Amino acid sequence: MPVRNTVRRFIEEKLKITRYQFMKETGLSKTTVYALCDNPEQIPNGIALNKICDCYKIQPCELLEWSED
Structure with a gap:
């Protein structure tokens, strides 16, 4: 899977x-x-992603990355 957390x-x-x-x-x-x-x-599902982003005031891109592997 190319997207990783x-x-x-x-x-x-x-x-x-x-x-x-x-x-x-x-x-x-x-x-x-x-x-x-x-x-x-x-x-992370949408709910988990929202909780993390809301708590730390960050964008989802800080928790996900794309990889060619």
Whole structure:
């Protein structure tokens, strides 16, 4: 799949917070957070994407990237 999520990189490098803190701040479930962090091919659904973007005031492009792989 050419589109991948960069949620893990966003959490670790930009926010510098734990997955648990990310889960609490965004209101996403533990299952969703771990799925997004552990599997870059897992694309966040619209609700999850909106929650993350609203919480951190970012554009979706900060969480998704296109790859030729």
